[in-house]
Amino acid sequence: MKLFENPDRATWSELLKRPTQTVEDIESTVMQVFESVSNTGDEAIEIYTSKFDGVTLANNIVTQTEISEAIASVSEELKSAIQLAKSNIESFHTAQKTDKVFVETMIGVECWQEKRPIQKVGLYIPGGTAPLFSTVLMLAVPAQIAGCKEIVLCSPPNKKGKIANEILYAAELCGVTKIIKVGGIQAIAGLTFGTASIPKVYKIFGPGNQFVTVAKQLATKYGVAIDMPAGPSELLVMADESANASYVASDLLSQAEHGSDSQVILVTTSKSLAENVSVEVEKQIEQLPRKEMAKIAISNSKSIIVKDYETALELIDVYGPEHFIVATKDNDFFVENISNAGSVFIGNYTPESAGDYASGTNHTLPTNGFSKAYSGVNLDSFQKSMTFQRITKEGIQNIGNAIELMAEAEGLQAHKNAVTLRLKDIES
Incomplete structure (x- = not known):
């Protein structure tokens, strides 16, 4: 050192x-893969899996038979260790649940906030030199606690066209709904656009190399959220x-x-x-x-x-x-x-x-200085905060004039009219 x-x-x-390359160094490669997957779907996925992972797959969706065989191949000692980790991760993330926030901001004006799960999430699990089955726990456990309906896992296949047994065991243990043998840029592109085999998701989670990090950032340009730039x-x-x-x-x-x-x-x-x-x-x-x-x-x-x-x-x-x-x-x-x-x-x-x-605690964390503005993955990462409001007749009378004055000052007459019409009806 x-x-x-x-x-x-x-x-x-x-x-x-x-010691990382700049985004400009690798963005052209990422954009090329994204364009190909957007245009030709699984055909492009197959080409890039062959190019980057060195294997051609007849089917990139993991079957239940493969999962069962993988589970049988994991030692009981390791299963116990994984189950212990899962229990601790569940305890910590379950404790992060919050109650509904309700406030009557003034008489007749009720406002509240509730959490709702993100319905479709994609989990990227690095393979390669170190298949990170621990990351399955870190992402799938809070996704399950949050109530996500679709939990899609992508991980690169090895030269034999397999995903590590430990990854498949952890995925089954944690309620992953679909597992796909695809890695790298093409996995992120598939989750972004959707293909015949890879569902389009609303948010992508998981660490990866610099190419995966840039791919996740590019995904946001197509309306897909990400956990953070984790490189x-x-x-x-x-x-x-x-x-x-x-x-x-x-x-x-x-x-x-x-x-x-x-x-x-x-x-x-x-x-x-x-x-x-x-x-x-x-x-x-x-x-x-x-x-x-x-x-x-x-x-x-x-x-x-x-x-x-x-x-x-x-x-x-x-x-x-x-x-x-x-x-x-x-x-x-x-x-x-x-x-x-x-x-x-x-x-x-x-x-x-x-x-x-x-x-x-969760190990999916912001890198490259992003901890100055980003949090690590937590239960809230898999949820959205939705606000609600309910106003009574008395409430609109109490708040209405303020709304009219503010709308008029901004030159938004229709906004003012939406209140004025209601107040006139109440007063007539």
Whole structure:
């Protein structure tokens, strides 16, 4: 990891830059795939699945037989672990339910707000080098709690034309209604436009590589909502001399192994800790099956030494990490004052991987600095807030004149007339 000691604030923007391509670099490819899927549907899906995933499928819809075979192939130990994670995720997301909000703003004027589920949602589950069955839990569980009617899951097939057994097991466990073997840009395009095999949905969820992220952003141009721009994974650890260097190194590597375009950053007030962590990273990385990928990510990562907690907090908020671990003598300072982070992990015994899998919080989080404005996925992500109002005769008399005056001032006579006609009828 590259070491930076007390960098000048003027250099922070460049120092904290993510190792990702710009949208312009890949948007032309994404637009080409979108245009093809829009024009030729499943024919384009088949071509791109063959091109990008290296497999030609006779049918890209997962059958019940495939699901049953997958379930039988998952070990009982792993099933128990998945069920435990599902239970914790259900508990945390069920607790996010809110009651109807009702207010009589003035006599005769009743206003209220209620939640309604998004009827059709698409879940994108990355496959490739690491089939993320945990993401099925993070997306399908709150979708089911919210009451979404159609839960469509897309995940890229492997070279044998299969989706990982664990993904299929989790999908069946969590009430997914349709599973399709399609990945990458073409999956997002299919969910955006709809094809003979892929239903068009109202909102798309799920992380992915940079191409998937840009594809999701492009989907919004065609009237489909997305959870957030969630791209390559990232982690920032704030630690001081009280932290355990081996723990910190393991946390940094847990994100670095996601992919070569992941980024991990250590911020510390202790140079000796930074040096010890660097030694631990080099030691632990050699034991990882995905060490070559992790090494590329680590080469893009940094250790930043700052003079005090206040400077550290300022730098962290500028970066806006997806995952933020704090392991210091005064964790409360950071917990109480942090403004920009997707999810926060507190203390020496709270690894980021707990949130990735089983603690109960959601691991689908804003990356690339979007935590400054976006929340991670939660129950509300699968719902819409609808407002209602009911006005009585007395109510329109109380509020009517104000509406007439405001409408007239804006030059909207029909708006005024809609009130005036009612008031005249009441008074006659």
